[in-house]
Amino acid sequence: MSESTITCLVVDDEAPLRSVLSRVLEKSGYECITAASGMEALELLEENEVLVVFSDIRMPEMDGVTLVGKIRERWPEIAIVVITAVTDVEVAVACLQMGAMDYITKPCQLKEVQARMELALDKRRLIRENRMYQENLQELVDLQARRIEEVFLEGVQALVEALEARDPYTRGHSMRVSAYSSRIAAELGMSVEEVQLTELAAELHDVGKIGVREAVLLKPAKLDAGEYDHLMQHMAIGARILDPLLKNAPQVIDVVRSHHERLDGSGRPDSLSSEEIPVHARVVSLADAFDAMTTARPYRAAMPLKAALDEIQRCTGTHFDPEVVKAFHSAFPDLTELPIATPDRVQHQLPEGIAMRPVSSPR
Ligand SMILES: [Fe+2]
Numbered sequence: 001m002s003e004s005t006i007t008c009l010v011v012d013d014e015a016p017l018r019s020v021l022s023r024v025l026e027k028s029g030y031e032c033i034t035a036a037s038g039m040e041a042l043e044l045l046e047e048n049e050v051l052v053v054f055s056d057i058r059m060p061e062m063d064g065v066t067l068v069g070k071i072r073e074r075w076p077e078i079a080i081v082v083i084t085a086v087t088d089v090e091v092a093v094a095c096l097q098m099g100a101m102d103y104i105t106k107p108c109q110l111k112e113v114q115a116r117m118e119l120a121l122d123k124r125r126l127i128r129e130n131r132m133y134q135e136n137l138q139e140l141v142d143l144q145a146r147r148i149e150e151v152f153l154e155g156v157q158a159l160v161e162a163l164e165a166r167d168p169y170t171r172g173h174s175m176r177v178s179a180y181s182s183r184i185a186a187e188l189g190m191s192v193e194e195v196q197l198t199e200l201a202a203e204l205h206d207v208g209k210i211g212v213r214e215a216v217l218l219k220p221a222k223l224d225a226g227e228y229d230h231l232m233q234h235m236a237i238g239a240r241i242l243d244p245l246l247k248n249a250p251q252v253i254d255v256v257r258s259h260h261e262r263l264d265g266s267g268r269p270d271s272l273s274s275e276e277i278p279v280h281a282r283v284v285s286l287a288d289a290f291d292a293m294t295t296a297r298p299y300r301a302a303m304p305l306k307a308a309l310d311e312i313q314r315c316t317g318t319h320f321d322p323e324v325v326k327a328f329h330s331a332f333p334d335l336t337e338l339p340i341a342t343p344d345r346v347q348h349q350l351p352e353g354i355a356m357r358p359v360s361s362p363r
Pocket residue numbers: 205206234259260
């Protein structure tokens with residue numbers, strides 16, 4: 001609707017006052033409809049697009065204050081101007097409190113009606129513009145938040161790809177460990193958010209191998225003690241690399257740092273035991289060991305499934321958490337499924353706000 005065909009609604013129980021006011025408004029170029037009561041006004045508002053309502057205050061059935069409240073509730077964008085006798089100023093104030101924009105006193109003067117009409121339209125336009133601005137601003141903020149999440153995931157992905165470029169074995173391994181860990185975490189009853197974090201953590205668990213010398217990382221034979229010590233730096237290196245990126249996801253850092261801890265305290269790097277080892281790390285530790293045993297490396301063949309399961313059983317309670325082992329068996333009841341094939345790379349779903357949440361405390 002263009003501003004030249006603005007529709008006003010005049011509500012007054014006295015016919016002469018209705019026609020005077022509507023004539024004044026029509027003379028000023030506005031389209032005008034009239035109602036003799038609050039009820040009739042509400043019916044007309046349902047059927048017509050009205051921008052401004054001029055309403056008398058003292059009317060039988062529904063008074064002006066009630067009508068203003070109803071219009072405000074149902075059509076918040078309509079500008080309302082109440083018409084009042086000089087003695088009704090207090091009631092007019094009540095109408096303003098209910099959301100009327102303005103009031104004029106009887107008898108209505110032509111110039112005053114025109115001025116109030118223009119003022120009401122101006123105020124209405126400002127309110128609409130302000131609301132649209134707020135909506136656009138919210139849209140912009142949402143867009144920025146999504147972009148931050150994307151950039152964050154791209155950064156994490158770039159780290160994984162840098163490692164894969166050095167050590168092709170890692171790729172399939174990380175993806176399978178992620179798939180095993182995801183099923184175990186879900187079986188343990190973790191929330192969707194915690195399962196998602198476990199998946200990401202499992203894919204990143206060996207990222208610190210970026211800092212391991214190639215001669216050690218790619219050695220096609222068993223490592224000597226010094227080389228093994230060097231390799232085992234990868235947990236601390238990984239945690240250091242990811243810490244600034246993942247301040248809002250400490251579970252992921254926990255996994256990267258603690259996936260070589262053992263339940264009996266004989267693991268690395270912190271010799272944590274039992275419950276001291278974060279549960280996400282206990283999950284990834286089992287998935288990591290199972291996948292390492294059941295896949296071939298250049299210097300050794302894959303262990304048969306039965307032997308790998310026996311080895312896990314043997315180490316349950318010393319290396320592995322019995323609850324996690326139980327969840328692993330429940331998650332993969334069909335042994336013909338094991339070991340799983342390498343899944344395709346999936347775009348990780350992260351709990352909303354991981355990259356955006358304010359960091360509450362330094363780690
Ligand atoms: Fe590792």
